[in-house]
Amino acid sequence: MRNHFITLDHGxxxxxxxxxxxxxxxSRLSNRFLNRMDDSAVLNLSGGNVAMTTDSYVVDPIFxxxxxxxxxxxxxxxxxxxxxxxxPLYLTLGLILEEGFPLEDLAKIVDSVGQACRESxxxxxxxxxxxxxxxxxxxxxxxxAGIGSIPDGIDVSSCNGKPGDLILINGHIGEHGLAILTRxxxxxxxxxxxxxxxxxxxLVGRILDVCPQTHILRDPTRGGVAxxxxxxxxxxxxxxxxxxxxxxxxxxxLAVSEILGIDPLYVANxxxxxxxVAKEDVKSVLRSMKKxxxxxxxxxxxxxxxxxxxxxxxxxxxxxxxxxxVLTGEQLPRIC
Amino acid sequence: MRNHFITLDHGxxxxxxxxxxxxxxxSRLSNRFLNRMDDSAVLNLSGGNVAMTTDSYVVDPIFxxxxxxxxxxxxxxxxxxxxxxxxPLYLTLGLILEEGFPLEDLAKIVDSVGQACRESxxxxxxxxxxxxxxxxxxxxxxxxAGIGSIPDGIDVSSCNGKPGDLILINGHIGEHGLAILTRxxxxxxxxxxxxxxxxxxxLVGRILDVCPQTHILRDPTRGGVAxxxxxxxxxxxxxxxxxxxxxxxxxxxLAVSEILGIDPLYVANxxxxxxxVAKEDVKSVLRSMKKxxxxxxxxxxxxxxxxxxxxxxxxxxxxxxxxxxVLTGEQLPRIC
Numbered sequence: 001m002r003n004h005f006i007t008l009d010h011g012x013x014x015x016x017x018x019x020x021x022x023x024x025x026x027s028r029l030s031n032r033f034l035n036r037m038d039d040s041a042v043l044n045l046s047g048g049n050v051a052m053t054t055d056s057y058v059v060d061p062i063f064x065x066x067x068x069x070x071x072x073x074x075x076x077x078x079x080x081x082x083x084x085x086x087x088p089l090y091l092t093l094g095l096i097l098e099e100g101f102p103l104e105d106l107a108k109i110v111d112s113v114g115q116a117c118r119e120s121x122x123x124x125x126x127x128x129x130x131x132x133x134x135x136x137x138x139x140x141x142x143x144x145a146g147i148g149s150i151p152d153g154i155d156v157s158s159c160n161g162k163p164g165d166l167i168l169i170n171g172h173i174g175e176h177g178l179a180i181l182t183r184x185x186x187x188x189x190x191x192x193x194x195x196x197x198x199x200x201x202x203l204v205g206r207i208l209d210v211c212p213q214t215h216i217l218r219d220p221t222r223g224g225v226a227x228x229x230x231x232x233x234x235x236x237x238x239x240x241x242x243x244x245x246x247x248x249x250x251x252x253x254l255a256v257s258e259i260l261g262i263d264p265l266y267v268a269n270x271x272x273x274x275x276x277v278a279k280e281d282v283k284s285v286l287r288s289m290k291k292x293x294x295x296x297x298x299x300x301x302x303x304x305x306x307x308x309x310x311x312x313x314x315x316x317x318x319x320x321x322x323x324x325x326v327l328t329g330e331q332l333p334r335i336c
Numbered sequence: 337m338r339n340h341f342i343t344l345d346h347g348x349x350x351x352x353x354x355x356x357x358x359x360x361x362x363s364r365l366s367n368r369f370l371n372r373m374d375d376s377a378v379l380n381l382s383g384g385n386v387a388m389t390t391d392s393y394v395v396d397p398i399f400x401x402x403x404x405x406x407x408x409x410x411x412x413x414x415x416x417x418x419x420x421x422x423x424p425l426y427l428t429l430g431l432i433l434e435e436g437f438p439l440e441d442l443a444k445i446v447d448s449v450g451q452a453c454r455e456s457x458x459x460x461x462x463x464x465x466x467x468x469x470x471x472x473x474x475x476x477x478x479x480x481a482g483i484g485s486i487p488d489g490i491d492v493s494s495c496n497g498k499p500g501d502l503i504l505i506n507g508h509i510g511e512h513g514l515a516i517l518t519r520x521x522x523x524x525x526x527x528x529x530x531x532x533x534x535x536x537x538x539l540v541g542r543i544l545d546v547c548p549q550t551h552i553l554r555d556p557t558r559g560g561v562a563x564x565x566x567x568x569x570x571x572x573x574x575x576x577x578x579x580x581x582x583x584x585x586x587x588x589x590l591a592v593s594e595i596l597g598i599d600p601l602y603v604a605n606x607x608x609x610x611x612x613v614a615k616e617d618v619k620s621v622l623r624s625m626k627k628x629x630x631x632x633x634x635x636x637x638x639x640x641x642x643x644x645x646x647x648x649x650x651x652x653x654x655x656x657x658x659x660x661x662v663l664t665g666e667q668l669p670r671i672c
Contacts, residue, residue, distance in 0.1 A: 013558025013604075014663025037571060038493055039555070040389035040420040042486065047383030053376035054428030054481055055464045058472075084376040092390030092481045096432070126481075128391045132670060136394075136474040145390055145428045145462075145481030150378065157374055219375070222349025235373065268349075327350030333469060 006101040011131025024107055025127060028114040033090070033125035041125035043090055049150035051086035053077060056143045060334040062109070065179045066195030067270075069142055070112035072336060075197050075270055076221070077144040078120045082204040083217045083273070085156040086148030088120060093127040094143035099134040109140065120199035122146070153212055160215040161236030166282045167302035168275040170203060170295040172196065173225055174253040174264030176271070177335050182256060193252045198271030203292045207275060210288040216276035219269065221336060226265040226324045228274060229302070229312045239308035242324065245317045248297045265314075266327050268335045276304065342437040347467025360443055361463060364450040369426070369461035377461035379426055385486035387422035389413060392479045396670040398445070401515045402531030403606075405478055406448035408672060411533050411606055412557070413480040414456045418540040419553045419609070421492040422484030424456060429463040430479035435470040445476065456535035458482070489548055496551040497572030502618045503638035504611040506539060506631040508532065509561055510589040510600030512607070513671050518592060529588045534607030539630045543611060546624040552612035555605065557672060559663040562601040564610060565638070565648045566662045575644035578660065581653045584633045601650075602663050604671045612640065 009016035026034065033041040055076045062069040074091065081088040093113065097106070117124060175196040182193055200219065207214060216236070220228035225242075233240045242265075249264055257264045271294060277285050282300060289295035312324040345352035362370065369377040391412045398405040410427065417424040429449065433442070453460060511532040518529055536555065543550060552572070556564035561578075569576045578601075585600055593600045607630060613621050618636060625631035648660040 008669045009665055011558075011669065012663055012665070014563055014602075014665070016664070017558075018662070036493065036495070037567075038420060038495075039416040040387035040422065040484075042420060042493075043386045043388055045381055045383055045386050047381055050379045050381050051376035052379055052426060052428060052483065053462045054430045054479065056430040056432050056466045056479060058432060058466045058468050060472075080375040084374060084378060086376065090388060092388060094390045094392040094430075094479045094481070096392050096394060096477055126389045130392045130394045130477075130670075132394050132474065135471075136396075136670075137477070138468065138472040141432055141466075141473070141477065143390065143392060143430045143479035143481070145430070145479070147388065147483065148376075157372065157378075159372070159374075222347075222353075227349055231373075326354070327348055328352070329345055329348070329350070333344045333347065333467070334472075336466075 004103055006097045006099060006103065006131055008099055008131050008133065011129060024110055028110045029124045031123045033123060043125065051081050051084040051148045051150055053080040054143065054145040055080060056141060057336060058141050058334050059180065059336050061183055062139055064183045064195055065192060067197040068109055068112050069140060070109035071116040072197050072270060073142040073144045074113055074116035074120060075199050077146040078122060078199045078201055079219045081146050081148035082201040083219050084150060085154035085208055085217065086150045088122045088146055088148040088201050090125045091122050091144050091146040093124045095129045096137055096141040097129060097131045098137045098139050099131055101139055120201055154208060156214055156217045158216055158218055158232045158235040161232055161238045161276050161304050162215060163238055163304050163306040164279055165215055165276045165304040166279055166300050168286060168289065168298055169301050170273050170289055171297035172248045172250045173269055173272060174249065174257060174267040176269050177267035177332055178253055178256050180335055181332055193256060196269055196271035198294055200273050203294045206288045206292055207285055211277055211281045211285050214275060214277050218274045220272055220274055221268050221270060223327045224266040224268060226312065227327045230326045233310050233312055237309055239305040240302055240312045241305055242302040242312060242314050244314055246299050246301045248299050265324065340439055342433045342435060342439065342467055344435055344467050344469065347465060356465065360446055364446045365460045367459045369459060379461065387417050387420040387484045387486055389416040390479065390481040391416060392477060393672060394477050394670050395516065395672050397519055398475055400519045400531055401528060403533040404445055404448050405476060406445035407452040408533050408606060409478040409480045410449055410452035410456060411535050413482040414458060414535045414537055415555045417482050417484035418537040419555050420486060421490035421544060421553065422486045424458045424482055424484040424537050426461045427458050427480050427482040429460045431465045432473055432477040433465065433467045434473045434475050435467055437475055456537055490544060492550055492553045494552055494554055494568045494571040497568055497574045497612050497640050498551060499574055499640050499642040500615055501551055501612045501640040502615055502636050504622060504625065504634055505637050506609050506625055507633035508584045508586045508589065509605055509608060510585065510593060510603040512605050513603035513668055514589055514592050516671055517668055529592060532605055532607035534630055536607065536609050539628045542624045542628055543621055547613055547617045547621050550611060550613050554610045556608055556610055557604050557606060560602040560604060562648065562660045563663045569646050569648055573645055575641040576638055576648045577641055578638040578648060578650050580650055582635050582637045584635050601660065
C-alpha cells in the first residue's frame with residue numbers, strides 16, 4: 001500500500017521523483033514547454049507589457065462544492081493576470097505535499113489543474129514538488145505564478161479610479177467563502193451553495209473589446225468586495241459609494257450568512273470582477289457582460305466620488321449611509 | 337506580545353495583512369513594480385526567448401550556516417534561470433507562514449531575500465502571503481518563480497550533450513546538504529561546514545561570454561551531481577564518465593560524509609554548476625571560470641561518450657569503474 005501514498009522519496013529529486021513527475025504530472029499537463037524537462041521553460045514572447053503574479057493556495061477542505069485546490073490555483077492566477085488587462089499565457093506550478101498524502105487525490109487535483117488550464121487557454125510550463133514529513137504541512141499547498149501579455153493601449157490599474165466612474169460586478173457575491181465554510185463545518189443545506197471559482201479572462205476580454213479604456217478591473221477575493229473597494233479608494237485617492245439594494249446576492253448566501261453572522265461583503269469570491277468605467281461607457285459594458293456566461297447577473301453596484309476620499313460608504317436599502325471599513329481580524333482562515 | 341508573532345489576521349487580506357506588507361515587505365523589497373500594489377506587476381520585456389521557472393523551499397532549519405531560507409529561495413530560482421542561459425530579471429515571492437511564527441525571524445528572512453536580490457541583480461515584482469493555523473505548516477515555506485531573458489544565439493539545454501564534450505564544475509561539492517544536515521542533527525564540527533548557496537548568474541555570464549556555444553549548464557541540487565548527470569545522460573541520449581580523482585571535495589565534506597555514511601555525489605549543492613562544452617572550448621572556459629570568485633576551484637571532472645547510453649560511470653581513484661545510479665530513496669528530507 002506504500003505506493004498509494006506520497007513518501008519522502010517523492011521529493012528527493014531521485015527515482016521516485018521522476019516516477020511521480022511522469023505518472024502524475026506529464027500525463028495530465030503535457031505540452032511542448034513542459035516536455036523539455038529543463039530547469040526552466042523557454043518561452044518566446046513578443047515584446048511589450050507583460051503582467052506577472054503569484055499566489056499560494058492553502059484552502060481547507062481541498063475538495064469543495066464547485067471546485068478543488070487545483071482548479072482554484074489556476075483560476076486565481078488567471079484572474080490576477082486578467083485584472084491587469086493581460087491575456088494569461090503561462091503558469092508555473094509549485095506543490096508542497098505532506099508525506100502520506102493519497103496519490104489518488106493528487107491525481108484528481110492535477111486533473112483539475114489540467115482541465116482548468118485548458119478552459120482558460122493557459123499552459124503550465126514549469127513545476128516543482130517538495131515533500132515534507134507527516135505533520136509538517138496539511139495535505140497539499142499549491143503555488144501558481146503566471147505571466148500574460150497586456151495588449152497595447154490597455155492600462156487598467158487600481159490607481160485609475162476617477163470621480164464619476166460607475167462600478168459593475170458580474171454576479172452573486174460571497175459564494176466561494178461560504179461554500180468553503182459550510183463544507184468545513186459540515187453544515188447541511190437544502191440549497192446547494194457552490195464556489196463561484198471560474199477563470200475570468202474570457203469575460204475580461206469581452207469587456208476590454210467593448211471598452212479598452214476601462215479604468216479598473218479587480219477580483220474581490222480575500223476580504224471580499226468591501227476590502228477590495230477600500231484598497232481601490234486608497235490607491236486611487238477617491239471616495240466610493242456602494243448601493244446595497246443593487247448588490248447581486250443569492251438567497252442561499254443571504255440565508256447562510258445570516259445564520260453564521262457573517263457579512264457577505266467581506267467574504268471571498270473567486271469568479272467575480274469589479275469593473276470601473278466612465279459613466280458614458282457603462283451601458284455598453286453592462287450589455288456585453290450580461291451576454292457572457294459568467295456575467296448574466298451583472299449589475300451596476302456603485303459609483304466613485306470626490307468626497308470622503310479613501311473611504312467606502314454603503315448606501316443601505318433603508319436609505320441610510322454607513323462606512324464599510326477594511327476587514328479587521330480574520331473571518332475565515334484558509335479560504336483560498 | 338501578540339504583535340510579535342504572525343496571527344491568522346495577517347493572512348486575511350484585511351488590515352493586518354496590509355500592515356504586514358508595508359512594515360515587513362515594502363520597506364525591504366521596494367521597487368517601482370512592487371510599489372504599484374496591483375494584482376500583477378506590469379513589466380516591459382523586449383521580445384525574444386524568455387526563461388520561466390518555479391521552486392518551493394521547505395528547508396529545515398530555516399537558518400543554517402552560510403544562508404537561510406530567504407537567500408536560498410532567491411539563489412535557487414536565479415540559478416534555475418541561469419542554467420537556461422538566461423539573464424534573471426524578475427521574481428515572485430509566495431510565503432506560507434505558520435501562525436505563531438516570530439515577526440523578527442520573518443524580517444530577517446525578508447532582509448535576506450532583499451540582499452540576495454541586490455547581489456543577483458533581480459527584483460521581486462509580485463508577492464503573496466498566506467497564514468495557516470498553528471500545526472498546519474512548519475514555520476515558513478517560500479515559493480519563488482522567476483523569468484529571465486535569453487540572449488540571442490544561446491541554446492543551452494540538458495538535451496544538448498554530445499559525445500566528446502568535457503564536463504566542468506565550479507568548485508567543492510556536497511556542502512549545502514551536509515551543512516543543513518549537521519546543523520539539523522546538532523553535530524559539532526571543528527571545521528565550519530557552510531552551505532555553498534550563491535547566485536550563479538554572474539559566473540554563467542562569464543562562461544557564455546567566452547563560449548556562447550556552451551552545450552549544457554546544470555545546477556546539481558536535490559539528488560546531487562550523480563542524479564543531475566544521470567538526468568543529462570538520459571535527456572541527451574549519451575553516456576557520461578565521471579573522474580573521481582578530479583572531483584573537488586573539501587576535507588570537511590569528506591570527513592562528515594564518511595562519519596554519516598553519505599556519498600557526497602548524491603548531496604545537494606546550491607552554488608554549483610556543471611558545464612558541458614566541446615573539447616576545443618574547455619581551456620578558455622576553465623580559465624574564465626577560475627578567474628571568477630565562485631569558480632576558483634573549478635575543474636574538469638568528466639566527459640561525454642557514445643557508450644553506455646543513459647548511464648553515468650565513475651572512474652574510481654584506484655582505476656576501477658562503477659555505475660552511479662540515480663538516487664533511490666531519500667537521503668535528506670527538507671534539504672531545500
